[in-house]
Amino acid sequence: MTNSSPIPVVIAGAAGKMGREVVKAVAQADDMTLLGAIDHRADVVGEDAGILAGVGPLEVPLTDDLQGMLVLASQEKQPAVLVDFTHPDAVYDNVRSAIAYGVRPVVGTTGLSPAQLQDLAEFAEKASIGCIVAPNFAIGMILLQQAAAQASQYFDHVEIIELHHNQKADAPSGTAIQTAQLLAGLGKTYNRAIVTETEKMMGARGSLAEEGIRIHSVRLPGLIAHQEVIFGAPGQIYTLRHDTTDRTCFMPGVLLAIRKVLSLKSLVYGLEKIL
Structure with missing residues (x-):
């Protein structure tokens, strides 16, 4: 062209x-x-x-x-x-x-x-x-997902939090779903339960994606598009976060x-x- x-x-x-x-x-x-x-x-x-x-x-x-x-x-x-x-x-x-x-x-x-x-x-x-x-067109989000894939080799527990403006119609976000699918496709199961969980209020633990990954959605005015992938292991937390401050x-x-x-x-x- x-x-x-x-x-x-x-x-x-x-x-x-x-x-x-x-x-x-x-x-x-x-x-x-x-x-x-x-x-x-x-x-x-x-x-x-x-x-x-x-x-x-x-x-x-x-x-x-x-x-x-x-x-x-x-x-x-x-x-x-x-x-x-x-x-x-x-x-x-x-x-x-x-x-x-x-x-x-x-x-x-x-x-x-x-x-x-x-x-x-x-x-x-x-x-x-x-x-x-494309669920997300931000290059930084692509880098976050690549970092999450690498981190998954060393962590067996992970949850995703996505935060968007309150005019977004769908939840979880397409980006969060894509991130969960990426991690689930790496050949392991996450967050193996050590206790029997009971939700006192429905949805308190978020939505359950593939391979045990939980996604939590937040909708508030003032937000644009944000995502955290939080990995946990005994004695440490590893958090990856991407914030959109301007479209x-x-x-x-x-x-x-x-x-x-x-x-x-x-x-x-x-x-x-x-x-």
């Missing part, structure tokens, strides 16, 4: 906090052009996406017509990309529609079920269309995924697969 042939990008959820950051990042990228911006909030439809994102007029009005925008994207000379930061209830249909139109999805929305992911993977492979689904930290990963998805022919899950 050359600078004379920029990547056409459509952003779903463009009026949201993450969507606005993506609009800004795409607008400032030399090898991309903002083709369309989609949001279903009636109060923003028709507004200029650039003004809403704080980067000045881009002459791209927000629309609530996803199908119409995908038709337009499918007619571009260069392969187009759909970046989805919407809602767990909408993301599956959005991604399936994009693949059907030959538009490459880059998905940051979490909440897809394993069955939905499998269906999308099969659909993308059949269509030979690249798709990237701009996700943008290098999003832009990388937009560029990489063009060369893929199937669905890839996790940003670490394309680094």
